[in-house]
Amino acid sequence: MGDLGTDAPTGLIPVASYARTSEDIRQRDGHGVRYQLRINERAAHQNGCVVAAEYGDNGRSASKAGAERPEFDRLLGDLARGYTDDGQRIAGVVCVADDRLYRRAEDLARFFAALTSRPGRIYVDPQGVRDPYSQEGLLAAVRSLDAAVAETRIRSRRLSDWHWARAVEGVPHSGPRPFGWQQDRITVHPVEATLVEKAVGDRVGGKAVRAIAHEWRDLGVTGTRGGRPNAATVTQIMTAPRVCGYRANKGELLLVPQTGQPVLGLWEPIVTPDQWRAVCSTFSAGSLYLHRGSGAPRLHGKRAAPRYLAGGILRCGAKRHDGTVCHGPLCGQKARSKKSPYSYVCRDCGRCSISGPLADQVLERLVFSESPRQARPPESVHRRWCAGELSLEERRRLITSVITCCVVRPGVKGNHSWDCSRVEPVWR
Numbered sequence: 001m002g003d004l005g006t007d008a009p010t011g012l013i014p015v016a017s018y019a020r021t022s023e024d025i026r027q028r029d030g031h032g033v034r035y036q037l038r039i040n041e042r043a044a045h046q047n048g049c050v051v052a053a054e055y056g057d058n059g060r061s062a063s064k065a066g067a068e069r070p071e072f073d074r075l076l077g078d079l080a081r082g083y084t085d086d087g088q089r090i091a092g093v094v095c096v097a098d099d100r101l102y103r104r105a106e107d108l109a110r111f112f113a114a115l116t117s118r119p120g121r122i123y124v125d126p127q128g129v130r131d132p133y134s135q136e137g138l139l140a141a142v143r144s145l146d147a148a149v150a151e152t153r154i155r156s157r158r159l160s161d162w163h164w165a166r167a168v169e170g171v172p173h174s175g176p177r178p179f180g181w182q183q184d185r186i187t188v189h190p191v192e193a194t195l196v197e198k199a200v201g202d203r204v205g206g207k208a209v210r211a212i213a214h215e216w217r218d219l220g221v222t223g224t225r226g227g228r229p230n231a232a233t234v235t236q237i238m239t240a241p242r243v244c245g246y247r248a249n250k251g252e253l254l255l256v257p258q259t260g261q262p263v264l265g266l267w268e269p270i271v272t273p274d275q276w277r278a279v280c281s282t283f284s285a286g287s288l289y290l291h292r293g294s295g296a297p298r299l300h301g302k303r304a305a306p307r308y309l310a311g312g313i314l315r316c317g318a319k320r321h322d323g324t325v326c327h328g329p330l331c332g333q334k335a336r337s338k339k340s341p342y343s344y345v346c347r348d349c350g351r352c353s354i355s356g357p358l359a360d361q362v363l364e365r366l367v368f369s370e371s372p373r374q375a376r377p378p379e380s381v382h383r384r385w386c387a388g389e390l391s392l393e394e395r396r397r398l399i400t401s402v403i404t405c406c407v408v409r410p411g412v413k414g415n416h417s418w419d420c421s422r423v424e425p426v427w428r
């Protein structure tokens with residue numbers, strides 16, 4: 001039988017998951033190890049592997065000579081033998097970062113000897129799969145030893161992974177207390193939760209969110225940071241996934257990797273997931289909590305009138321991590337370049353921006369030269385446009401009379417030449 005390294009029944013590669021916290025870490029309650037093991041599970045899953053066994057050294061140094069790491073030793077033993085105590089085959093190792101496994105040359109050598117003692121082994125971390133037999137794989141490992149250089153970067157990555165792991169365990173967001181819950185962020189606040197529940201019901205029943213905010217103000221309700229509720233804040237409160245117990249992370253609903261189901265928070269929900277979905281469906285996507293992200297809700301409601309010609313008409317064409325297109329509105333903002341004193345920028349993902357004058361020029365050309373004949377405004381209107389006789393509002397109305405929106409392809413980094421083909425119109 002050819003050894004493909006996979007586990008026959010599942011087709012997944014069985015890997016050993018290793019985690020370690022150092023002795024100087026503040027909490028030695030095992031959280032750190034557990035979170036790392038969670039991250040390992042995710043990395044394994046993302047790379048076609050499955051965790052066959054877990055090894056965790058809690059509060060153990062890897063930089064001091066002679067410091068004991070019993071679980072590391074057990075891992076090396078199992079790697080050399082090829083299987084775990086209970087007979088599970090191991091075809092590789094998954095770990096959040098190299099420095100969890102080794103911070104000393106001796107340990108690197110021992111680890112690599114054990115890992116490569118059999119053919120077909122792999123090394124997995126959140127960045128992907130490495131081939132430990134290749135020179136590149138070994139060089140990568142040696143480079144990791146150069147901790148002085150890498151330390152900062154590794155630390156920050158561990159921090160964001162740590163946030164993810166906390167989130168996936170359903171731990172509430174840190175930061176200000178969310179409206180509807182008590183200071184522990186777990187127990188509902190009896191008065192506020194009742195308000196939220198009623199608001200969700202009222203909204204699903206067709207009530208204007210402005211009216212709900214008005215009611216709250218009349219009752220003397222203030223936000224958890226003292227702000228007066230308005231339509232935007234009430235919308236954010238009602239559409240935040242936390243109201244039904246779902247956990248979001250960085251503005252995206254967090255899913256359990258294995259099942260694709262939403263991660264459930266540890267806190268008490270106020271409404272059911274169905275009620276949450278129902279209330280979300282009463283808003284346009286742009287005003288939802290998940291769309292706007294977890295940033296502080298706006299406390300002074302009125303939407304500012306657009307100050308730039310193409311603001312909101314341009315849509316972000318950048319790809320998100322999951323492969324879907326961002327499609328967030330590009331908003332006008334001041335820029336420093338002489339050629340482009342303003343630009344349009346996606347505030348949702350920040351990965352797409354375009355020179356303001358370029359985009360405005362393209363829009364003008366689209367409307368007056370490239371739009372379908374039957375929809376095109378007459379030449380007399382174009383002359384008034386060029387003469388500056390039309391207000392911003394009038395010009396925006398002309399654009400939106402022929403174009404639903406324009407999707408803007410992200411530019412090439414470092415290339416500042418104007419590329420009109422980046423703007424693609426969606427005709428009405």
Ligand SMILES: [Zn+2]
Nearest residue numbers: 316326346349
């Ligand atoms: Zn975007």
